[in-house]
Amino acid sequence: MLGCKGSSGTGVRYKLTLATRLLECLCFAGVVFGWASLVFVLKTDGYFSDLCINATDAMAFNVLDDCSLQDENFSLVFTVASFMNNFLTLPNGFFYDHFGTLATRFLAIFLYTTGTLIVALSNKALSILLFPALSFVAVGGILFLMTNMQVGNLFGSHRSTIITVYNGAFDSSSVIFLIIKVLYESGVSLRSSFLVLSACNLIHLLRTLFLMPKSHIPYPIPDDYKYGMSCARSHSYNVEQYEAEQDPSSDRGRGVTDEPLETDTLQLTDNSEKDSFRSCVLSWFFLWHLIWLSVMQLRHYFFIGTLNPMLNRLANQDPDIVSEYTNAFAFTQFCGVLCAPWNGLLMDRHKRKPLDPGVSEREADLCSSILSLLLTSLQCLLFSICASIPFLPLQYVTFILQVLNRSFLYGGNAAFISIAFPARHFGKMYGLVMSLSAVVSLLQYPCFALNKVLGGDPFCVNIILTVLTLLAFIHPVYVFLHCRELAKQRENSQSILEASIQETSMY
Numbered sequence: 001m002l003g004c005k006g007s008s009g010t011g012v013r014y015k016l017t018l019a020t021r022l023l024e025c026l027c028f029a030g031v032v033f034g035w036a037s038l039v040f041v042l043k044t045d046g047y048f049s050d051l052c053i054n055a056t057d058a059m060a061f062n063v064l065d066d067c068s069l070q071d072e073n074f075s076l077v078f079t080v081a082s083f084m085n086n087f088l089t090l091p092n093g094f095f096y097d098h099f100g101t102l103a104t105r106f107l108a109i110f111l112y113t114t115g116t117l118i119v120a121l122s123n124k125a126l127s128i129l130l131f132p133a134l135s136f137v138a139v140g141g142i143l144f145l146m147t148n149m150q151v152g153n154l155f156g157s158h159r160s161t162i163i164t165v166y167n168g169a170f171d172s173s174s175v176i177f178l179i180i181k182v183l184y185e186s187g188v189s190l191r192s193s194f195l196v197l198s199a200c201n202l203i204h205l206l207r208t209l210f211l212m213p214k215s216h217i218p219y220p221i222p223d224d225y226k227y228g229m230s231c232a233r234s235h236s237y238n239v240e241q242y243e244a245e246q247d248p249s250s251d252r253g254r255g256v257t258d259e260p261l262e263t264d265t266l267q268l269t270d271n272s273e274k275d276s277f278r279s280c281v282l283s284w285f286f287l288w289h290l291i292w293l294s295v296m297q298l299r300h301y302f303f304i305g306t307l308n309p310m311l312n313r314l315a316n317q318d319p320d321i322v323s324e325y326t327n328a329f330a331f332t333q334f335c336g337v338l339c340a341p342w343n344g345l346l347m348d349r350h351k352r353k354p355l356d357p358g359v360s361e362r363e364a365d366l367c368s369s370i371l372s373l374l375l376t377s378l379q380c381l382l383f384s385i386c387a388s389i390p391f392l393p394l395q396y397v398t399f400i401l402q403v404l405n406r407s408f409l410y411g412g413n414a415a416f417i418s419i420a421f422p423a424r425h426f427g428k429m430y431g432l433v434m435s436l437s438a439v440v441s442l443l444q445y446p447c448f449a450l451n452k453v454l455g456g457d458p459f460c461v462n463i464i465l466t467v468l469t470l471l472a473f474i475h476p477v478y479v480f481l482h483c484r485e486l487a488k489q490r491e492n493s494q495s496i497l498e499a500s501i502q503e504t505s506m507y
Helices: 007-029 031-044 068-087 089-121 124-154 156-172 175-185 190-199 201-211 239-245 277-281 284-305 307-314 319-334 336-352 361-388 392-420 423-441 444-453 459-506
Strands: 053-057 062-066
Touching (some): 031 124, 031 319, 068 089, 068 124, 068 284, 089 124, 089 423, 124 156, 124 423, 156 336, 175 319, 277 423, 284 459, 319 336, 336 392, 444 459
């Protein structure tokens, strides 16, 4: 391994791992969410064009193309891909926790390569291939992100910041489809662009072999921790065993080590019982966090899935204006990687000062997450309100709020799970939250259908989704009440202890 013999070399390796993982998330992991840019290219190439029908304008006596069915199929492709992106995270999370990083990344590379090759070999006669292709790309991308987030464990005091940065980079990678659109307008074919994306998987393979562990990166990092294939002998750690060996009272301890989530008390119980996967799933933290993620994610998915027809409607079918706004949307998506670190800094801000007496690091992390959860909910509400107003220039503001909220949402989601639950359950908990939120995201298709019944005007659906986003505020309120209760119980315990000491001293 690079730097196996010294701590400075190990530090270089850590930084190299951090940088290359960031590049992977930034350029490949979340490209499917640049769908609005790719739709513009696919329409030009005639995908699903057989669904367009001629309609006569009775007032102007002009023959127009009604392509609402084409738009509906493009929206359905994104619906299926976004659903698979999240729903399969649960089995992928179990796969990741059981088989480790190496096997999971091999699966990701296979799916991503298959998806990009299918798009490259498709054409308008084989438009149906977009359904499996985009799903493979989406699932492969989320696996890249899942295996990369553990890199935050290498940088303990900046753990949440790095997790949120990676999630921001995941969002920003949607700009790749904008680059493909710009190249297409310059004469580069869609097939050539996707063949290049497919060839890049060789780079992913090399990074997997030399800059990632075979199993998982433990937290906290042992002094002699090594990973990768460059060393003759490297250390392999079982995360569950390593966590079990840590002192549960340690300030560096993670997971549910101070109280069972279900009861919100400071009383210690049997470690295996309170740290079980079942106890995590049955906790109030899990329920409210799931609702928090699901309602905001549904709002984003409906917005992205209907962006192209919405812009066409507001721009009176002017392709130049639609292209301009589509480019602006895709460009703002790239800024997600710049927005995400602010959320991580919010969550890590308490680590710059010593903990108060009696406060565990987990409790401090939970309390620090409240502001992030609240700001994310508020951002989504503002974004939804702007998206509901049918005024074209206002959509620039909508784009900015959307990327800001999206970068906070997914980064905060992963960071909160890493704080609230044991690291050995991270893959399963992350996968379960994403899978259940994917089931909720299927509501976007009834939303599309309702939008169609209303003549393509999304105003009423937007109002309904805006009201639903209010549910997201329950989560930060609950975490706040939980932290306040912990503080009260700690004060009461301290008072009882002091009274006991005084009583003992009297005798």
